[in-house]
Amino acid sequence: DRSIKIAPSILSADFANFGQEIEAIEAEGCDWVHVDVMDGHFVPNLTFGPPLVKAIRKHIKTVMDVHLMIAPVDPYIDAFADAGADVLTAHLEAGPHIHRTLQAIRGAGCKAGLALNPGTGVGDVAHLLDMVDLICVMTVNPGFGGQKFIHSQVDKVKTLREMIGDRPIHIEIDGGITTETAPLMAAAGADVLVAGSAVFTGGSVSNPAPYGQNIRAI
Numbered sequence: 001d002r003s004i005k006i007a008p009s010i011l012s013a014d015f016a017n018f019g020q021e022i023e024a025i026e027a028e029g030c031d032w033v034h035v036d037v038m039d040g041h042f043v044p045n046l047t048f049g050p051p052l053v054k055a056i057r058k059h060i061k062t063v064m065d066v067h068l069m070i071a072p073v074d075p076y077i078d079a080f081a082d083a084g085a086d087v088l089t090a091h092l093e094a095g096p097h098i099h100r101t102l103q104a105i106r107g108a109g110c111k112a113g114l115a116l117n118p119g120t121g122v123g124d125v126a127h128l129l130d131m132v133d134l135i136c137v138m139t140v141n142p143g144f145g146g147q148k149f150i151h152s153q154v155d156k157v158k159t160l161r162e163m164i165g166d167r168p169i170h171i172e173i174d175g176g177i178t179t180e181t182a183p184l185m186a187a188a189g190a191d192v193l194v195a196g197s198a199v200f201t202g203g204s205v206s207n208p209a210p211y212g213q214n215i216r217a218i
């Protein structure tokens with residue numbers, strides 16, 4: 001379904017060929033590029049920071065969707081905004097002042113995203129709906145690519161879509177998206193699907209055509 005945006009997670013790219021990998025997924029027709037920032041504290045893995053976002057920005061025109069799996073968030077917002085992030089997504093669980101964090105993200109000129117871990121309910125989201133442009137429903141526990149989709153999140157997405165009503169808020173799904181799980185989430189009301197392993201499998205910078213086939217198959 002082409003009204004659904006596909007956001008490849010560069011966590012599954014070949015890190016030794018980053019520039020070419022990013023250009024390849026853009027050329028192969030991705031809608032957004034998803035950048036997973038991990039701090040080894042909020043999640044048990046380490047990835048990249050603002051300098052990498054800035055370096056990628058020069059290679060692509062596509063929307064850069066930066067998923068911050070870090071705590072605290074606020075000290076780094078300006079650096080990611082200056083690096084060229086379009087969407088900055090913070091976790092509800094990252095600290096006691098998510099309201100302030102979302103204000104700061106919009107204040108820095110980015111679209112504001114709110115991510116929910118699989119174990120987090122939707123209740124608190126009601127008080128934040130007018131401050132967010134995107135809600136990211138995690139369908140794996142954050143930290144690693146290639147994990148198994150958690151099916152209990154399908155109903156969460158349906159509930160969020162009802163809560164959102166006619167507000168212009170994206171629902172993004174992150175983790176375990178495949179050709180089997182993508183249609184479930186589209187039917188539940190998601191409109192942005194992050195996919196790491198499902199996009200990058202079978203291709204490389206010297207053979208990027210599988211990236212496009214994978215994107216279209218989702």
Ligand code: DX5
Nearest residue numbers: 142143145146175176196197
């Ligand atoms: C997990 C990340 C995801 C992940 C998705 O912490 O936020 O973006 O890389 O990878 P797949 O699609 O392989 O589950």
Ligand code: ZN
Nearest residue numbers: 036067174194
């Ligand atoms: Zn992510």
